[in-house]
Amino acid sequence: MGIEKAEEGNKKRSVAARPRGLPLIGYLPFIGADLHISFTKLAKVYGPIYKLRLGTKLCVVLSSPDLIKEVVRDHDVTFANRDPTVAASVFSNGGTDNAFAPYGSNWRMLLKILARQMLSHANLDASYALRRHEVRKAIRVVCGKIGKPIDVGKVTFSTVVNATGSMVWGGMLDGEKGSDQSGGFRAVVSELMVLLAKPNVSDFFPVLARLDIQGVERKTKKVTRWIERIFYFKVDQRMKMDMDEGEGSGKGEGKDFLQFLLQLKEQEATGTSITLAQIKALLADIMSGGIDTTASTAEWVMAEIIRHPRVMMKVHEELTNVVGENNNVEEFHIPKLVYLRAILKGALRLYPVAPLLIPRCPNKSCTVGGYTIPEGTRILVNVWAMHRDPNVWDSPLEFRPERFLTHTTKLDYMGNVYEYLPFGSGRRICPGIALAQSLGGEAADVYVGYFIAFFRMEIA
Numbered sequence: 447m448g449i450e451k452a453e454e455g456n457k458k459r460s461v462a463a464r465p466r467g468l469p470l471i472g473y474l475p476f477i478g479a480d481l482h483i484s485f486t487k488l489a490k491v492y493g494p495i496y497k498l499r500l501g502t503k504l505c506v507v508l509s510s511p512d513l514i515k516e517v518v519r520d521h522d523v524t525f526a527n528r529d530p531t532v533a534a535s536v537f538s539n540g541g542t543d544n545a546f547a548p549y550g551s552n553w554r555m556l557l558k559i560l561a562r563q564m565l566s567h568a569n570l571d572a573s574y575a576l577r578r579h580e581v582r583k584a585i586r587v588v589c590g591k592i593g594k595p596i597d598v599g600k601v602t603f604s605t606v607v608n609a610t611g612s613m614v615w616g617g618m619l620d621g622e623k624g625s626d627q628s629g630g631f632r633a634v635v636s637e638l639m640v641l642l643a644k645p646n647v648s649d650f651f652p653v654l655a656r657l658d659i660q661g662v663e664r665k666t667k668k669v670t671r672w673i674e675r676i677f678y679f680k681v682d683q684r685m686k687m688d689m690d691e692g693e694g695s696g697k698g699e700g701k702d703f704l705q706f707l708l709q710l711k712e713q714e715a716t717g718t719s720i721t722l723a724q725i726k727a728l729l730a731d732i733m734s735g736g737i738d739t740t741a742s743t744a745e746w747v748m749a750e751i752i753r754h755p756r757v758m759m760k761v762h763e764e765l766t767n768v769v770g771e772n773n774n775v776e777e778f779h780i781p782k783l784v785y786l787r788a789i790l791k792g793a794l795r796l797y798p799v800a801p802l803l804i805p806r807c808p809n810k811s812c813t814v815g816g817y818t819i820p821e822g823t824r825i826l827v828n829v830w831a832m833h834r835d836p837n838v839w840d841s842p843l844e845f846r847p848e849r850f851l852t853h854t855t856k857l858d859y860m861g862n863v864y865e866y867l868p869f870g871s872g873r874r875i876c877p878g879i880a881l882a883q884s885l886g887g888e889a890a891d892v893y894v895g896y897f898i899a900f901f902r903m904e905i906a
């Protein structure tokens with residue numbers, strides 16, 4: 447079954463445009479490794495909605511604000527399911543986490559836990575000193591390297607890992623021997639991201655999945671085990687500490703996110719209990735979905751600032767005015783750092799961390815752009831293409847933060863302006879941003895922009 451123009455009167459209209467592939471394997475041999483780039487080239491030929499067959503899988507690729515709006519707003523519930531690949535299923539333990547869980551009560555419960563607890567105002571406030579400490583440490587590393595090359599990616603990654611670790615379990619990412627694991631973690635997370643995005647024959651020909659021809663399943667199991675070892679170590683350590691301290695030790699006061707999760711695990715009778723597998727999967731979502739995204743965005747921001755001396759001068763001027771020559775940036779400064787926040791938005795436009803979002807899947811047949819999309823189709827929302835489309839953006843390839851200050855509509859991260867969706871949109875929008883909605887839209891800037899702002903001295 448293909449995607450067909452819905453009936454108008456009694457006549458069916460033309461079948462949606464599609465790149466022709468080969469019998470049986472479809473377009474699979476031609477897609478290349480960077481799917482978003484291949485799909486952007488195809489959109490130039492076939493338009494903002496087209497279908498393509500990859501093995502036995504029917505995919506529909508969308509890249510215009512109007513069509514994307516139909517999926518993420520008008521038919522949000524129909525498209526709220528994910529379509530996890532073999533690698534995603536292995537990593538999420540069959541969708542036990544938030545990112546790959548099927549739409550339903552379980553997903554809703556995990557989202558509530560993540561957004562209302564881990565990312566709550568109280569938790570962010572309580573862990574501010576720990577984040578500050580990690581960022582100061584990063585500044586010292588950078589200052590110690592004046593005149594020498596510096597790996598910005600490495601510094602931001604370990605800063606974000608340790609800052610996130612402090613919010614989640616009150617400390618850095620250390621393993622059984624107490625050593626700093628952030629270096630190893632970076633390599634493992636990078637490998638995981640590649641495995642999650644890699645076209646895998648097993649996904650396109652499920653009958654061949656057990657052969658694991660490219661070894662994606664085996665490799666994903668290996669990196670997942672590595673990550674799980676750290677989580678289980680942390681969980682065991684905490685449970686032991688609680689047992690040793692016993693009653694009246696402060697147990698149950700919800701010191702950090704892990705404490706809160708372990709308390710939930712004990713509340714089996716309340717209906718909101720959580721299993722150990724779900725705890726592990728949620729931690730994995732945060733450590734994988736929240737760290738690489740934030741660190742790589744910070745890296746793109748730094749790269750663009752360095753490539754554009756005019757932007758560097760302007761942000762330096764703003765930091766001097768708002769923060770002062772010899773002060774460090776604090777989180778409370780961020781809402782006033784308007785230009786810096788525009789830089790961040792500009793980097794997320796050109797380099798969205800999830801260029802095809804996370805694929806969705808309709809739970810029933812549905813019409814988009816006049817075409818009928820069958821149940822089970824993989825929907826790829828190509829925000830990369832849309833963010834670089836000359837019909838949507840003036841001089842789209844230019845890094846010009848000012849466009850975010852003068853645009854006619856307010857371009858924020860909330861997913862309501864369909865030209866700009868770095869955090870996705872609708873029910874499956876990134877929960878790191880869902881928090882911002884309840885706090886008036888600025889908190890996400892604070893959370894994401896925080897790490898970048900601290901490089902003020904080096905920018906100077």
Ligand code: HEM
Nearest residue numbers: 545735736739740800803804868869870871874875876878
């Ligand atoms: C620069 C920072 C970040 C960016 C650009 C980003 C981007 C995204 C995007 C594009 C999606 C897919 C949304 C969709 O399909 O419509 C997503 C989903 C998700 N993100 Fe983020 N994210 C960031 C930070 C975070 C953080 C800090 C966390 C957690 C603490 C997080 C956790 C998640 C989870 C759990 C999902 C899956 C949500 C669901 O399926 O219901 N992300 N993110």
